[in-house]
Amino acid sequence: MSTPVIPDRANVAARTARETVQATGRGRDRTPGSLVFLGALWFSLFFGVMVLMLLIVSTALDGAGRFDGALLTNYFSRVRPEETGFRAGILGSMWLMLGTATLAVPIGIASALYLEEFADRHRWYNRLIELNLQNLAAVPSVVYGLLAVATMALLGFQVTGIVLGGAIALALLILPVIIITTREALRAVPSEIRFGSLALGATVWQTTWRQTLPAAVPGIATGTILGLSRAIGEAAPLLLLGVAVGVRFDPNGFLSAFTALPMQIYNMTSQPQAEFQTAAAAAIIVLLVMILGMNTLAIVIRNKFQKTW
Amino acid sequence: MTRTPKRWVIAPSIAVLALALTACGGQSGATDEEGGVSGSVAVDGSSTVFPLSDAAAELLAEENPDIRVTVGEAGTGGGFEVFCQGKTDISDASRPIKDDEEAPVCADAGIAYTELQVATDALTVVVHPDVEVDCVTTEQLAAIWGTDSTISNWNQVDPGFPDQELSLFGPGADSGTFDYFTDEINGEEGVSRSDYEASEDDNVIATGVAGTEGAMGYFGYTYYEENADSLKALAVDSGAGCVLPSAETAADGTYTPLARPLFIYVSNASYTEKPAVKEYVDFYIENLDAVAEVSKYIPLNDEQYAATQATLAGITG
Structure with missing residues (x-):
């Protein structure tokens, strides 16, 4: 009695597969029309990924001669173009990210908390804020440069090409992203947690601060870091601020003059000397590695703190 | 949930903003600390002249790293715009300042300047x-x-x-x-x-x-x-x-009309009042041949160089 069990099982599996195919219509997928469509989907995927890969590989090959320590530790050099480096740009970009995060993260999280946990959605001003936020996310980055120039003038700064100026521009640029992702993260926290906390006698503030916000940290961190990795590659708003390119000292504070990596790359690609173009290609890879590092950090944070309910 | 007083949200965000801004106020640009000349020099303007001013900055940094020179490339017009607002000390220019549009802006702002030819380019x-x-x-x-x-x-x-x-x-x-x-x-x-x-x-x-x-x-x-x-x-x-076109024909003036002079405009006030600016400009003009060589431009001929030196010597507040 027990011997036919195994073939039976196989039969069942085959039958189930056949039935599934019939039930889902998968078996009829192989009409010419659907094959063409499937081909188009594959082509789109292939095209997007291939173009990106090609770009990265060709850039890496262009810069292959310059993956050395001098690229990171030397300043931009015209006297010895073959040893030119991006020290000022790399450190400048790091300071810039520090400044941007300091400005954008608290304001962004606070705004999102207000809109999600406290705001009365029926008030016209809250709806107006929402509408503005969605529009702000689509504004070209150059406009934020102009906005930062105006803000710096209001704050009384004569010179706008300093870390603070760049940080204001980039913070404005990524604020909508941070606010939107933080709101998503807060929304993903089950309301049972809030209700439970409130039922135990906690105030709304205590509930938000001790329950909702900690539970939303992975989402907030991911959104913030993705926002920062977009900001680090921006050159256009910095150009408008008059950020210099020829800088041969390390920035030493938020009021220090500086240069950023994307600006140096932009400048070097238009120089006539082939050495600079090689160095620029190598610097593009450095920038990509920095962005990749930030994205990895985002994934690590998300995985480490992620909760399931 | 929506009944909580809103000041609880506003107060911390303002506090954070204030904190962020005051934290920034701590440091400010380094000025004379030790015996040697230190300080900052702001240069902006033509992207054509950029390699020259940048090369001068690099050569100077090798001798005196305490002078913090920033060189931008906003374009000749963009450079004059900030120069005439007093935001930069030196403006790079691949053409003379426009007498009808740009010079009056500088004059209105009370910014006196001196034009120095630093090299020649042959289009x-x-x-x-x-x-x-x-x-x-x-x-x-x-x-x-x-x-x-x-x-x-x-x-x-x-x-x-x-x-x-x-x-x-x-x-x-x-x-x-x-x-x-x-x-x-x-x-x-x-x-x-x-x-x-x-x-x-x-x-x-x-x-x-x-x-x-x-x-x-x-x-x-x-x-x-x-x-x-x-x-x-x-x-x-x-x-x-x-x-x-060649270095010789551009320098001796036979390659016309496409040989063009490249200039820097120095703010007289910056030059006389800021030691770092004076140091940078003096160094720039003194080593003009080396600067032109490093940035691959055509150096001035003797006559032009003498004229530039004489103009530089004449700068007064």
Whole structure:
């Protein structure tokens, strides 16, 4: 009695597969029309990924001669173009990210908390804020440069090409992203947690601060870091601020003059000397590695703190 | 949930903002601390002059790293705009300041300045290496680049030129090179035919001309020098015979009208009041030959250099 069990099982599996195919219509997928469509989907995927890969590989090959320590530790050099480096740009970009995060993260999280946990959605001003936020996310980055120039003038700064100026521009640029992702993260926290906390006698503030916000940290961190990795590659708003390119000292504070990596790359690609173009290609890879590092950090944070309910 | 007083949200965000701003207020630009000259120098302006001012900054940094020089490249016009607001100490320019538009702004702001010529650039007309033409006259260039020009074949320029399609590459209208070329060749600044491949990046023009049969383009001499193996420079005849662009012909003045002077504009107040600016400018002019060599521009001839030195010596508050 027990011997036919195994073939039976196989039969069942085959039958189930056949039935599934019939039930889902998968078996009829192989009409010419659907094959063409499937081909188009594959082509789109292939095209997007291939173009990106090609770009990265060709850039890496262009810069292959310059993956050395001098690229990171030397300043931009015209006297010895073959040893030119991006020290000022790399450190400048790091300071810039520090400044941007300091400005954008608290304001962004606070705004999102207000809109999600406290705001009365029926008030016209809250709806107006929402509408503005969605529009702000689509504004070209150059406009934020102009906005930062105006803000710096209001704050009384004569010179706008300093870390603070760049940080204001980039913070404005990524604020909508941070606010939107933080709101998503807060929304993903089950309301049972809030209700439970409130039922135990906690105030709304205590509930938000001790329950909702900690539970939303992975989402907030991911959104913030993705926002920062977009900001680090921006050159256009910095150009408008008059950020210099020829800088041969390390920035030493938020009021220090500086240069950023994307600006140096932009400048070097238009120089006539082939050495600079090689160095620029190598610097593009450095920038990509920095962005990749930030994205990895985002994934690590998300995985480490992620909760399931 | 929505009944909580809103100040709980506003207060921390304001506190954070205030904290962020005061934290920034801690440090400020370094000024004279030790015995040697230190301080900051702000330079902005023409992207053509950028390599010169940048090379001077690098050479100076090797001797005195305490002077923090920042060199920007906002363009000649953009440079004068911030210079006349007193935001920069020195403005790089690939053309003289405009007497009707820019100079009055500086005058209104009370900014007195001194113009110093620092090097010479030779705008070079280049063609694809297979084009069998060696020399063009300025009239022919004007015919090719004029606003209503319809020339699309080399033999339309001169019957003696080959029967070959002529494609054009050149800088875009925002470029100082474009301004200078149109002014000298077409007689009025900014006037040019517009149906050519325009790019703000001279490397794109170089690649375009090198890769297109029968192509012509123009840009600064440095870009020709770097691409001399894939491009051919045309000699220009302005009435006194064909002259090839070179360091010698540009310096001795025979390569006309496309040799152009490059300037820096120094704010007199910055020069006399800020030791770092004085140090930088003095160093720049003193080592002008080395600066021009490093940045691959054509150095001034003796007469021009003497004039620049004399002007520099005359700067007073």
